[in-house]
Amino acid sequence: MDTMRSLPESHGSVAVPRGGGFWRKLLAFIGPGWLVAVGYMDPGNWATDIAGGSAFGYALLSVVLLSNLMAIVLQALAARLGIGSGLDLAQACRAHYPRRVTLLLWVLCEIAIVACDLAEVLGTAIALKLLFGLPLVAGVCLTALDVFLILALQRFGFRRLEAFIAALLIVIAGCFALELAWAGPDWRAAARGLVPTAEIVRNPAMLYIAIGILGATVMPHNLYLHSAVVQTRAFGRADRDRREAIRLATIDSTVSLGLAFFINAAILVLAAATFHVAGRTGVAEIEEAHRLLAPMLGVGAASTVFAIALLASGQNSTVTGTLAGQVVMEGFLDLRLPMWLRRLVTRGLALVPAVAVVVAMGDRGTTPLLLLSQVILSMQLPFAVIPLVTFSGNAKVMGAHVAPRWLIAVAWVVAALIVALNAVLLWGIAFG
Template sequence: MDTNTEIEQPAAKRSWLRSSSSISLEEVNNTVSIPQNAGFWRKFFAFAGPGALVAVGYMDPGNWATSIAGGSRFGYTLLSVVLLSSLVAMLLQTLAAKLGIVTGKDLAQATRDATGKKMAVFLWILTELAIIATDLAEVIGSAIALNLLFGIPLLWGIVITTLDVLLLLLLQKKGFRIIESIVIVLIATIFVVFIFEMIAARPDVAAIFGGYVPKLEVVTNSGMLFVALGILGATVMPHNLYLHSSIIQSRQYKRDEAGRREAVRFARWDSVFSLTIAFIINSAILILGAAAFYGHGLQVSEIEGAYELLSPTLGVGIASTLFAVALLASGQNSTITGTLAGQIVMEGFVQLRISPVLRRIITRLLAVIPAFVVTWLYGSSGTGDLLLWSQVVLSLQLPFAVIPLVKFTSDRNKMGSFANGAVVKSIAWVATGLIVVLNVFLLGYIIITGHAFG
């Protein structure tokens, strides 16, 4: 039976509200076939897909805002933050996939089992805020893209973005593999656009390599640290950890030790490959900001400003249009993963299932309202600030997802022989400690001063 087809669902499953089963994302769980006795590449392509859906969150419009701001204000310096964030992301996403494969539970389900109902509800609320922040970036990014491409006013663009509910429903009816394929095509579009624009910007190659070397001023310069934390929040996104631990279970690997070990291995390859593409794109965006704007003495913190200045500074007439096309592709990609993550955390933390339609409407409205109000009051400059702040919100939420993930995957009682080894455990806890310390510092600064770094 095709569990993705609404017609074949029992009547109880078509209601707006229902109790959650113990199966993570039941509609797609164990639905994508894996060829047996096949070669490496055939199996890799069968397992590939979840990594692409996760990678979407690492190149959404929020990343664009922080990377462009970082490149235009500080040149190539923050490339080291992009690199470090990407390496941390690869490690954490691999751990999230391993948790789902080995335990048969997603991160939200495992956290609820370990903490109890009250704490699970608290963590669910925090995670929902992170998903809303992600959706907010998508709403603003898509509205800006529509404005740049077709001249649609931002307010109307924000209203139009609520209609992507219909797009998601159509894709869900076609099956999970179709969703993954469309996402991969959109990622490829973004990749090609930014490689072209980065080359057209003629960046300083030596400065690029120098930018990947960590520098002390990143943490001593308050303005640089704020943008760096925004990049961290935009790159290592908390809802992606819940998403990956669930959608990896869509593969029909054998649910025994040998089958799980093979699934973990291919999930690792899938994650590293997809997140390497995301790393290249994020680097290209920051490099573009540095070469096109910083090199000309221009500071650009808004996507619209980047659009207007790209063609003149690069001397390529189509550069700005391609930039807007990639932005629209990025916004639509994020629609899919945000909805899936919302469903996973709601079912996992509070064991509540609602219709994907209602789920999408609720999340989208919670993101549309602040975007609409800020745009109404402050215009495009307000949406730019809102984009940056949405990424800081994501950064602040990270520890509540990362700490349980590292703890669970290091626990031999839960993971058995799949538990993290000493080296992986040490690196994971160091990365977690770094995330926590930076977030505590950021939160303390905002509380004491009443504003963010500038």
């Protein structure tokens, strides 16, 4: 099958030094990991971290760590697939699955991208309300303008786009570093929280939040995105060059996901140090956390800094969601639409339910809608994870760059665990 390149306007556009040392080459590969890390700290993940920290203190930090390790394994496979086979995950599905299966996977993935976009819309709208007092409906509608932001960024090249993402990630990390400095967590207790305890399994309420953290960690569109954006690097076609590219891309994604772990852990630690120790164990919503931070920490800027981080998170997720939508549509259908049209369609599909719920239910409808978006993502996840692990371990697809057996074995365990936890999470939501 004649397959067009992933992200053709950016494919191989970032130069990789041929004779340079390790650090120069690694610097050239840094970037795709930042785009991937965004998906692990989007507004849809904030509620579970806040709920876990306020209800159980530092105890669920071990779950955040485990989630991050699972994500590292799967994203490493996504990078390997893109570099080793020359196909992104959507293209691999189209090349190796029957047409009907490919179309089904495409529809499911599009639904997941709209659900993710819904979380970004709501997160950005909530941030605009918290910062500027903008009504939620107006904030939701205003998010449509980010189409022009993405178009402007892409005009300056893929490297500039990555720099923009990295800058916003630094803003988010800086905001939470400030929040933690003001909160003064018990770092010894936090360190103990990194070690799993039997109580997580024995306590049904704790187990449910733990499942929520684990189940909503890996974003399905991230796997498609990563397998495409690693191909923006102009590495050589020889097996030796591809092996080196796989190694450098894996380092990039692993380090970037380490930052994602810090931010997710920081949200949970902040909730534990601020709400749990004060007996406010029922705090679970973003707006409630924002309202309580300043008075409870005694720092007037605490709530503002929290909202700034939320706004940066929503905008970052917007950019990567757009790229993922492009990769999925082009990969599954070999259909190319102008970026602005693709973005308007996706954002329009997210705006309609967001506006409808906010108008009908007011501010109290945002949390259930955020929860619904995460449920939809959870339902789609197996349809991305299973093909990824299957292709990565298939020598016919990967050639000399097939993943080692031990890595595939670990990946299957991770996939089975994610699918099982998502099933439990969906069962609990459906039947109380």
